[in-house]
Amino acid sequence: MIGDSGLDSQSDRARIFSIVIVVVLGLLMARLVQLQVINTSEYTGESRDNSMRELRVLPARGAVMDRNGIVLVDNQPAFSVRVTPRYFDPNSLPLLAELLEVNEEVLVERLRQASEFREYLPSILLNGVPFDRLSRMLERIDDLKGVDYEATQKRRYPSPVRASHALGYVREIGGDELTQRQSSGYRPGDLIGQRGIERIYEQDLRGRMGSDFRLVNVHGQDVSSFRKGVEDVDPVPGRDLILTLDADLQALAESLFVNKRGAAVAIDPSTGEILSLVSKPDFDLDQFTRQITSQQWAGLNASVSKPLFNRATQSVQMPGSTWKPLIAMIALQEGVITPEETVHCAGYHPMGRGKFFRCMHVHGDISVVRAIQESCNTFFFEMMRRLDVNAFARHARQLGFGQTTDTDITEQQAGLIPDSSYFNRTHGRWTVGYQMNIGVGQGELGVTPFQMARYVAAVATEGLVVTPHLIKASVDPETGALEAPDVPPPTPLDIRAEYVGLAKEAMRRVMVNGTGRGVQIPGIESGGKTGTAQNPRGRDDSVFIMFAPFENPQIAVAVMVENAGFGGSAAAPIASLMAEQYITGAISREWLVSRMLETRSDPLPEPKTSVEIRDATGD
Amino acid sequence: MRRWYQTLDYVTILLWLTLVAFGLVAIYSTTHSPAAEFLPLSVRQNYYRQFMWVGISTFGILIALLLPVRFYQKTAYLAYAASILFLLAALVFGREINGAKSWITFGPMSLQVSELAKVGTILGVSQLVASRRGTQSDLRFAVTMIAMVMLPAMLVVLQNDAGTALVFVGLIPVLLFWSGVPYLVLLLLLAPAVAGYLSVVSVPWAIAFSIAFGLLIWWQTQDRKLGLIGVAVSGGTVAAVALALLKVLQPHQVARIMSFTDPSAQEYRYGVGFHLVQSLAAIGSGGLTGKGFMQGTQTQGRYVPEQSTDFVFSVIGEEFGFIGSALVLIVFAVLLTRLIRMGRQMKHPFGMMVAAGAAGVYLIHIVVNVGMATAVLPVIGIPLPFISYGGSALLAHTGILAVALALHMRRDDLSIYGFYT
8 A cells, every 4th residue: 555656656745745735825815815805894993993092182162152252151170980891890880879979870871871882992971070079989999990080071151141042051962862973073971062052053162072092902001002193183172152142131131030931032133143032931051060860850841831942932922912013014015005094993893893803992093103103903903904914924924934044043933924825724714804813913823032033123124134143253263263153144125114114113102102101211212012912821921022222223122921911011121121231231220120020920820731732833 | 966055955944034034023023012011021022032042943954954864864763762751751840831731941941842842753753754664564654653643742732732732643644645645545534634623613514524525435436335434434523523512521622612613702702712803803904915014903902812922923914914924825835835845856755754744744833823813723822833932843843944954955865775775
């Protein structure tokens, strides 16, 4: 057997041996092709996850100031406790919970999220840890492997202004939002604006997180920069925002709403800058800088007075008589009446034989200006009878009614401006009687204080429709240069200035010797209109719209107070005091302030069920 | 008569130098980057120690080239006997490093005698082949040869170094093949190895292989009995491996063998599988061109355990990419085939056997080592020749090569003995 091998056979075997060597090493090379050429991206990801740590450089979140530079929101130092799940021993959770004085379940949940996010990276376990608790934790840090902390910031509200709904707050990002925004650099425990300015201008305020990528070895020691730092990202500081709000005006308006529910919106009529945005009751923004408990959160959500609800932009109600100047302008523009033409008021409108369309007085023959001044219902029932409901709707929508406005307030309701298709849809068969109530701001009609302010501004400027907005400028963090927002320019109203001027003049007369004469600003001529809107849930809502001064108006205000009765009693003084504060910088009528502090909304009935469900547009 | 410098194979020396240089570069990278400040001082000195061993090995080559052919033949059995003695001595007096009691200390140096025993064993077996007379029975010759290999292998097993022992066992088919065992016998010897490997990876494939192997034998020999023997031999291995994995071996041993089939599985991930997961991540993330010298994140972060010794290939794979690691394999392929060619040129059984033995030893090391680092074979801790850190292995591997070089250089002296006289 073995002996049959000669030289030839030996060279055969040499060839076979060589072939075996080449084939075997070739197979290994094929494996290398598989690992290093075909599947390399998979392993690249794995090796990065292993050895790369991201040290994030947190820029300060931008501050928020009022139009005069008064700081409304800035930052203060805080501490966040972090955990790296891979190195954390879950058995030390009870100790950690005890030291941080939080519920263990909170930590369990956060730890679970952190593990899902990334095992090897530190994630924030708890934000806003006070220094004393942090020190206590650090004393036991040897028993808490995988736990560390970072110095962060939390929001601070140094001014007396609350402006809860306008400013909004920041909360920890979570759930789906985190998943969506992970690619933009958000990590568990990061703060993100949730409402108001904080939400709309999140990107500006947040800036961009910087990242230092570090190489760590198998023992978790920081070894060097990762890939010589080519992937590092420099942080971009957040932008400071200058708002259009006037802190003094806002503070005054908030104080005047004590014991009342309602809203006030004041804008600069020629620019649309929102000078004040009040919605009461409101909530304390500062509570969101602490770890808000679920009870607090449930309380805010379940409260019958709905503090989270932004009444200024979301509360939809009937405008009452404040609607009459608008109807007058539309009627004039549409030619259903002339400035001199009169309508006879016998104390009711003849349609429905005086049962349904009643007036407060017998006005006799009355023309348009006097009809506004004396708030004659009959006149405006008649105007709406004469008007094509679609023409009315077109004009109302041009002023922003019946729709939301594209601006830096996201929480808005559209309200309701009916047209023929609306009536067809809701009633099928309908007559002109259905639309006549609209003439006096009642019936199937819904507006928000925000929309009303814009309408007053249009009257004050004799036909300019502005876009109300909250931002005046943002500050470039490097150069300090101010950058103005991209606000659409005012558009002219489709109503002749002459007719708007008539409505404006009528509103002046309201203040001189009409229902607004009790709230005239001493020494400053103004225009206004009271309204009393039916509220299906109790006493009427008090409504007032106003602008001042009469010539070159600087401020347009809409105020609504829920369940407070006649417009002149609750809403009008607030509007008047706000206008005076803004124009003169002071209040001359302390007696009126005191009276307002005593005026209150009727208390809401205790809810029968825990959650009250209302039709958003129907109330 | 050709002069010595005309017959010396410079290419082989160049290939050896290339591989040694690869090793030094890889070891330098693991010990001299900024990341090295976290290493213990003794580890940081590894590069210099390896450099010193390269010096010693070079000196060894020079000495080997000076010695006459006769010297090797006369001392071949002596070297074998000395190897056995050293292995026994290590068992009695030896020092235990990493669980293997195979180290003997000479003054400042520690030598792993199981590595050096490879040289003695190859020389001994080569001399056995060379001194074979035509009258001797084949079977007796084969049994003697196997016994000569198995004796050191058993001693190494006793030293608790199964990996190195496997190299000796793997040498048997190579030596038998080279000394002219019929292909059929060789196939019957190799089939269990393939069947055993397949039964770890996938039992159905192992069974399919056993049947196919039996059919192949039957078809080739037209002898049904031989076919059945083929099925029995490989099928028996499958059964034995399955039995060992299920009943005999401890769970940690099973994990060690099985982990390469799915290194990232939960049950392996933090055990043996960790080596493989990290090694794969290192090699795979190297991509085509690598992350650059001293830029490998896996290497610098020391994620691959034993990265300068058994897993040195992962360092090359990560930092020099496919180009670097493929180059290493190509250099190996050239070196090995060149050794075979040198063997043929010597035209003498002793020289041929030394050259083939060297190629066989290297091939087993390369396949097992690279197969382990790329997770196609179980984790068996043996070094990559000339590249892995470790003086004994470098010295031993260079020693075999040096003898082959010396014999080849003086092949004219060999030829007077003729072939099988």
